[in-house]
Structure formats: C-alpha cells, structure tokens
Amino acid sequence: MNIYLIPGLGADKRMYAPQLQIFPEAQVLEHLPPRKSESLRDYAARLAPSIDNSQPFVLVGTSLGGMISVELSRIVNPTKIVLIASVKSRSEMPYFIRSMKYLRLHKPIKGDFYKKFNSLLVKRLDSRRDSAVAELIRQMTVDASSEFIEWAIDAVIHWQPPTEITTDIVHIHGTKDALFPISKVKNVIPVVNGSHVMNLTMSSEVNKILREVVYL
Numbered sequence: 725m726n727i728y729l730i731p732g733l734g735a736d737k738r739m740y741a742p743q744l745q746i747f748p749e750a751q752v753l754e755h756l757p758p759r760k761s762e763s764l765r766d767y768a769a770r771l772a773p774s775i776d777n778s779q780p781f782v783l784v785g786t787s788l789g790g791m792i793s794v795e796l797s798r799i800v801n802p803t804k805i806v807l808i809a810s811v812k813s814r815s816e817m818p819y820f821i822r823s824m825k826y827l828r829l830h831k832p833i834k835g836d837f838y839k840k841f842n843s844l845l846v847k848r849l850d851s852r853r854d855s856a857v858a859e860l861i862r863q864m865t866v867d868a869s870s871e872f873i874e875w876a877i878d879a880v881i882h883w884q885p886p887t888e889i890t891t892d893i894v895h896i897h898g899t900k901d902a903l904f905p906i907s908k909v910k911n912v913i914p915v916v917n918g919s920h921v922m923n924l925t926m927s928s929e930v931n932k933i934l935r936e937v938v939y940l
Contacts, residue, residue, distance in 0.1 A: 725780050725803070725939060728753055730771075732787030732809075733876050734868040738860060739786065742927030746935060750784075758875035764883050768795035775800050782938050785810060786923055787903070788876055791883060797891040806937060807895045808930065809904065809920045813885050816909045821881060857924045894937045896930060898922045913937075 727750035729740045737752040744750060753774050758767065771792065775781065783802045785793030790810025797805055811817050897906050898918020906914065915922055915929050923930045 725782060726751070726776060727782050727784060727938065728775060730783065730785040730789030730792050731755065732789050733880075734873055735786075735861075735864050736867065738864055739924065741860075741924075742931060743784070743923060743934065746931050747938070755869075755872055757869070758872055758879075760875075762875065762879065764791055764879045765795045765798065767879065768792050769799055772796060772799045777801060782806060784808065784934070784938075787920065788880065791880065791885070794885055794889060794893075797889065798886060802891055804892045804894060804938070804940075805889075806934065807893060807897075808923055809898060809901055809918075810895070811904050811909060812889065812893060812895065814883070816904065818903075818905060818908065857921065860924065861921065896933050896937075898926075 727747050729743060729747075729750050729752045731737065731739050731752065731754070736754060740750075740752055744752075751774075753771055756767070756770055759770075775796070777800045780803050782804045783793040783796060784806040785791070786808040787810050790805075790807035790812070793802075793805045793807065793810075794812055796802070814822055893911075895909065895912040896915060897904070897909050897912040898915045898920065899906050900917050901920045901922075903920045906912065913933055915926060915933070918926050918929065
C-alpha cells in the first residue's frame with residue numbers, strides 16, 4: 725500500500741518527520757508553485773501526476789493538505805483519505821473563513837503578514853516548552869513561499885468541496901484545534917487536547933491512530 729502525505733499551509737516535508745518514522749516508505753507531495761486564480765481543484769489536478777494510480781494508495785493530508793486530498797479523490801482513486809486537523813466541507817469551516825468569500829477581507833493579507841501571525845503560534849509553543857516543535861515551525865515559516873500562502877488563503881476561502889465524497893474518509897481532529905473547532909467537524913476520531921499542529925506536538929497519539937486506520 726502506497727502512502728502519500730500532503731503538508732498544510734506554510735509547511736513542507738519536515739512537518740511529517742514523526743509520521744515518516746512509522747511510514748518510512750511514504751512519499752510527501754511537496755507544494756507546487758501556484759498559478760494565478762487557480763482553484764484547489766485545478767491545483768489538485770496538477771499534483772495528481774505525482775501519484776501512481778495503478779497501485780492501491782492512501783492519501784494523508786493535514787489542514788490545507790486535507791482539502792487537497794479531498795480534491796485529489798475526484799481525479800485519482802485512493803482506497804482511503806485520512807484527514808488530520810482539516811475540514812471536508814464548507815459547513816465545517818468557522819464562520820469567519822466562510823464569510824471572507826463575500827466580505828473579501830482577506831485580500832489585503834499578504835504572505836509576510838501570515839508569517840508574522842504564525843510567529844505567535846511559535847511563541848505559544850515555546851511557552852509550553854515545545855521548543856523543538858516551535859523551532860521547526862519557525863524554520864518552515866521562514867522558508868515558505870509568500871506567493872503560495874497568499875494563493876492558498878484565497879483558494880481555501882473560495883473552496884467548493886464535492887457535495888458527496890465516495891472515498892472512505894478517516895478524520896482525525898484535536899479537541900483544542902483553534903483554527904477548525906471540533907464542534908463544527910463531523911465524524912471524527914478525537915485527539916484529546918490536540919491542537920492544529922498535533923501531528924507534531926502529540927505525534928505519539930496521532931501515529932497510534934494512523935497505524936490503526938491506514939491499513940484497515
């Protein structure tokens with residue numbers, strides 16, 4: 725069974741270091757440079773050739789990567805999708821994200837602003853003594869493409885997920901996810917006290933679930 729891991733916004737292969745320890749054969753699909761006004765569906769179509777669709781495979785996507793996984797399932801044929809700290813419909817998004825589609829308040833938000841905002845998360849992790857995770861997120865944020873960040877924010881805000889997803893979905897979600905509150909997310913395997921970056925901060929708990937669900 726092939727496994728493809730898709731990173732979240734502002735992240736890269738390094739975010740999956742704990743998961744690559746249990747799935748060393750997994751392939752991380754790094755983000756492609758975006759095209760202007762490209763939808764998540766169009767972006768997924770460009771990412772699809774990276775997948776060997778002739779062999780059984782599982783898609784694992786975190787946050788933005790989960791949404792891309794859902795779009796990929798329209799194009800390729802995974803045996804299963806595993807979402808981590810993500811959403812699979814617009815109704816699972818918080819209202820402030822959904823409303824931006826109409827209010828367009830996100831337009832002035834540039835990639836550098838997002839990077840500064842992410843630094844607040846790093847400081848919070850530092851205060852909780854998750855210094856190694858904080859430093860990793862800091863490094864990925866510095867290295868992230870501002871162009872990609874700006875495109876992705878707009879693409880997520882305008883995302884129109886499929887109304888019916890025929891692929892089997894396993895959704896792992898933290899009870900303390902501040903970006904996508906678990907109260908709005910349906911049919912999940914909860915990780916108690918898990919945050920939006922729980923695959924790093926609570927990797928043992930997340931990996932235990934992944935071991936159980938990937939090959940089922």
